[in-house]
Amino acid sequence: xxxxxxxxxxxSPRPGLSGERLAxxxxxxFETISELSQLADPVVVMEQFVLMSMGALGTAQGLLAxxxxxxxxxxxxxxxxxxxxxxxxxxxxxxxxxxxxDTGDILSRQxxxxxxxxxxxxxxxxxxxxxVVEWYLDDRRVGLLGYGQKINGSPYDRHDEDFLLRLASxxxxxxxxxxxxxxxxxxNETLMSRNKELQQALQVSxxxxxxxxxxxxxxxxxxDTTSELSAxxxxxxLLPSFLLSVMGTFSAQQGIIVLWNRAEQTIxxxxxxxxxxxxxxxxAQRLESVFRELLHPPFIPSQGKKHFLxxxxxxxxxxxxxxxxxxxxxxxxxxxxxxxxGLGNCLARTEGVQAEHELMSALLQGFLVGLGNALAFExxxxxxxxxxxxxxxxxxxxxxxxxxxxxxxxLEAAGQRISTMLRSETMRIKRVSLFDCxxxxxxxxxxxxxxxxxxxxxxxxxxxTWGQPRPDFIDVPWARLKHESQGALFLxxxxxxxxxxQRIAGADNLPLxxxxxxxxxxxxxxxxxxxxxxxxxxxxxxxxxxxAAKLTERGMANVRVLEGGLQxxxxxxxxxxx
Amino acid sequence: xxxxxxxxxxxxxxxxxxLRLYIGGLFIYASMYKxxxxxxxxxxxxxYRLVPYWMVNFLAxxxxxxELVCGVLLIIGFRAKSAVVLIGGMLVLFTIAVxxxxxxxxxxxxxxxxxxxxxxxxxxxxxxxxxxxxxxxxYYFDKILHLENHFTxxxxxxx
Numbered sequence: 001x002x003x004x005x006x007x008x009x010x011x012s013p014r015p016g017l018s019g020e021r022l023a024x025x026x027x028x029x030f031e032t033i034s035e036l037s038q039l040a041d042p043v044v045v046m047e048q049f050v051l052m053s054m055g056a057l058g059t060a061q062g063l064l065a066x067x068x069x070x071x072x073x074x075x076x077x078x079x080x081x082x083x084x085x086x087x088x089x090x091x092x093x094x095x096x097x098x099x100x101x102d103t104g105d106i107l108s109r110q111x112x113x114x115x116x117x118x119x120x121x122x123x124x125x126x127x128x129x130x131x132v133v134e135w136y137l138d139d140r141r142v143g144l145l146g147y148g149q150k151i152n153g154s155p156y157d158r159h160d161e162d163f164l165l166r167l168a169s170x171x172x173x174x175x176x177x178x179x180x181x182x183x184x185x186x187x188n189e190t191l192m193s194r195n196k197e198l199q200q201a202l203q204v205s206x207x208x209x210x211x212x213x214x215x216x217x218x219x220x221x222x223x224d225t226t227s228e229l230s231a232x233x234x235x236x237x238l239l240p241s242f243l244l245s246v247m248g249t250f251s252a253q254q255g256i257i258v259l260w261n262r263a264e265q266t267i268x269x270x271x272x273x274x275x276x277x278x279x280x281x282x283x284a285q286r287l288e289s290v291f292r293e294l295l296h297p298p299f300i301p302s303q304g305k306k307h308f309l310x311x312x313x314x315x316x317x318x319x320x321x322x323x324x325x326x327x328x329x330x331x332x333x334x335x336x337x338x339x340x341x342g343l344g345n346c347l348a349r350t351e352g353v354q355a356e357h358e359l360m361s362a363l364l365q366g367f368l369v370g371l372g373n374a375l376a377f378e379x380x381x382x383x384x385x386x387x388x389x390x391x392x393x394x395x396x397x398x399x400x401x402x403x404x405x406x407x408x409x410x411l412e413a414a415g416q417r418i419s420t421m422l423r424s425e426t427m428r429i430k431r432v433s434l435f436d437c438x439x440x441x442x443x444x445x446x447x448x449x450x451x452x453x454x455x456x457x458x459x460x461x462x463x464x465t466w467g468q469p470r471p472d473f474i475d476v477p478w479a480r481l482k483h484e485s486q487g488a489l490f491l492x493x494x495x496x497x498x499x500x501x502q503r504i505a506g507a508d509n510l511p512l513x514x515x516x517x518x519x520x521x522x523x524x525x526x527x528x529x530x531x532x533x534x535x536x537x538x539x540x541x542x543x544x545x546x547x548a549a550k551l552t553e554r555g556m557a558n559v560r561v562l563e564g565g566l567q568x569x570x571x572x573x574x575x576x577x578x
Numbered sequence: 579x580x581x582x583x584x585x586x587x588x589x590x591x592x593x594x595x596x597l598r599l600y601i602g603g604l605f606i607y608a609s610m611y612k613x614x615x616x617x618x619x620x621x622x623x624x625x626y627r628l629v630p631y632w633m634v635n636f637l638a639x640x641x642x643x644x645e646l647v648c649g650v651l652l653i654i655g656f657r658a659k660s661a662v663v664l665i666g667g668m669l670v671l672f673t674i675a676v677x678x679x680x681x682x683x684x685x686x687x688x689x690x691x692x693x694x695x696x697x698x699x700x701x702x703x704x705x706x707x708x709x710x711x712x713x714x715x716x717y718y719f720d721k722i723l724h725l726e727n728h729f730t731x732x733x734x735x736x737x
């Protein structure tokens with residue numbers, strides 16, 4: 001290598017150079033610097049530099065090559081050189097770059113003329129290149145500047161070399177500025193693209209945030225509805241609660257929910273936002289047709305299938321459930337419980353249909369869980385009520401059994417007592433009883449008294465003598481005198497059998513039982529003043545008093561009764577007969 | 579211990595039934611006349627000279643009905659034990675009365691069935707004693723065809 005001249009930043013003009021030429025070079029240099037300072041693209045700088053420097057040097061051939069040692073990229077500007085020169089120039093750049101790595105003594109912004117007016121063999125550049133300037137912009141970029149022979153055929157002199165170094169210096173300055181600008185531009189572009197990406201990311205983030213907000217709202221609505229429904233275990237309150245919750249979630253002004261028990265043909269219906277005359281009428285027949293249209297007979301949900309069906313506005317319109325329904329759903333718990341829900345006049349429907357359907361699906365899923373729980377709870381309550389009732393009945397039955405048992409015990413005791421009484425009674429009536437005897441006597445007495453009182457042949461229960469005046473009595477000694485003097489008629493009043501058996505001597509018989517007959521036969525003609533002494537009495541009869549009374553009644557004035565009777569007569573040893 | 583057939587025959591319940599019907603009928607028959615002729619019966623009682631004079635009429639009214647009731651109850655088998663005891667008691671009293679009057683040598687008719695009968699005799703007392711024996715037999719061996727058995731058997735079944 002022939003290093004002829006070098007320049008760092010601003011070489012001073014050499015003495016001996018003509019003024020015109022110097023002025024021309026300075027003007028050219030000034031224009032070049034001015035021109036290049038306005039350019040920002042290094043390639044354009046290089047292209048412009050090559051053209052301007054060729055013109056200033058008066059040559060038709062020029063090249064400018066630069067290589068980035070870090071990236072290995074190279075840039076080549078050539079004018080008037082054949083296409084095959086590119087490979088040679090590339091190889092020269094490789095050599096130059098390798099040389100920079102070997103020496104390590106190259107300063108930044110350094111340029112040196114390595115060949116003037118001859119072929120540079122060291123770098124292997126094309127033969128047309130007569131001037132070669134190596135320039136080092138910094139540790140990273142190195143380059144070659146080469147020109148062909150002058151058009152006028154003159155060789156390059158030292159002034160040209162100086163001028164060339166100044167141009168190279170101007171080029172390096174412009175390139176440095178251009179590279180800086182390019183770096184800044186690149187950074188700007190990177191920054192802009194990053195900004196754009198950041199804005200896109202921000203947009204995506206905002207979209208995600210909105211989606212998250214929506215999801216959160218949905219999730220909160222589902223959570224609120226589910227928590228509200230989970231605490232509600234009665235169908236009658238569950239339906240309006242769910243309907244209001246769904247209406248609130250979808251900002252609906254009208255809503256209706258119907259629960260149909262297909263087995264028992266009962267319908268629970270709750271409507272909100274409808275006037276009384278506009279409430280959709282849904283009877284069992286209508287619901288049958290609706291579900292026959294929505295589902296397929298026999299309405300039995302298959303395993304693993306969804307238990308609800310989201311109905312859009314079109315489907316609701318086809319079902320003709322009510323006017324202005326915008327969203328709804330059909331659901332069923334099992335083969336007996338079916339339901340419909342419909343919403344109308346939704347105020348704010350900003351979300352997509354898919355999101356609304358998802359929300360409605362989530363709400364219906366939660367509702368179906370709550371409804372299933374409520375129905376199960378009602379079933380449990382019914383079973384519990386039945387169980388309580390059966391318990392009460394059982395307790396009552398037990399009480400009745402207890403009472404019956406007590407009654408049976410009492411009855412058994414009473415039966416035992418009655419049995420004992422009956423047995424003793426039967427034994428008693430088979431024995432002789434004083435009571436029976438007295439009873440028989442009493443009955444006999446009553447019958448006797450009644451019969452005696454009512455019979456014409458009845459007799460007085462009291463002795464007749466108790467009702468008569470006391471008769472006159474005559475004692476035995478006086479009667480004896482009467483007997484001995486036969487001054488009195490002795491009458492025996494006893495029955496004839498006793499008279500015949502024994503009597504006072506000379507006495508006549510006038511028995512009481514035959515008084516009328518005997519008196520009429522024998523004593524009717526008796527003197528009424530005749531002394532008559534009547535005797536005859538015993539423990540059982542006072543014949544003497546009765547006969548004396550009868551005689552007195554017949555007009556006998558002197559009738560007396562023998563005191564002591566026949567017994568006293570006998571005791572006195574007075575005569576009797578037979 | 580096996581009883582001999584004469585004993586079994588004599589103590590048979592059918593024998594007691596026959597005796598029961600006989601004694602019951604006898605008392606019913608005896609009461610008929612006495613009820614119809616109370617005054618005559620009173621004289622019969624008085625003729626026995628055993629009853630105080632203030633009680634004669636009362637007994638004449640009461641006794642026939644007492645005999646009738648006892649005879650009827652004995653026949654139908656209602657309180658038959660008590661009835662037969664009362665009839666037996668009456669027969670004993672009658673027998674005593676007859677014996678007393680036989681001892682007194684009273685020339686009185688029995689007055690059992692009518693006021694016109696032969697005077698009492700030892701046959702009368704013997705007859706009454708036989709009737710007393712019959713009542714004893716009835717008391718011990720009479721068991722069948724009692725009206726009250728018709729009820730008591732059911733009661734015994736229930737008890």
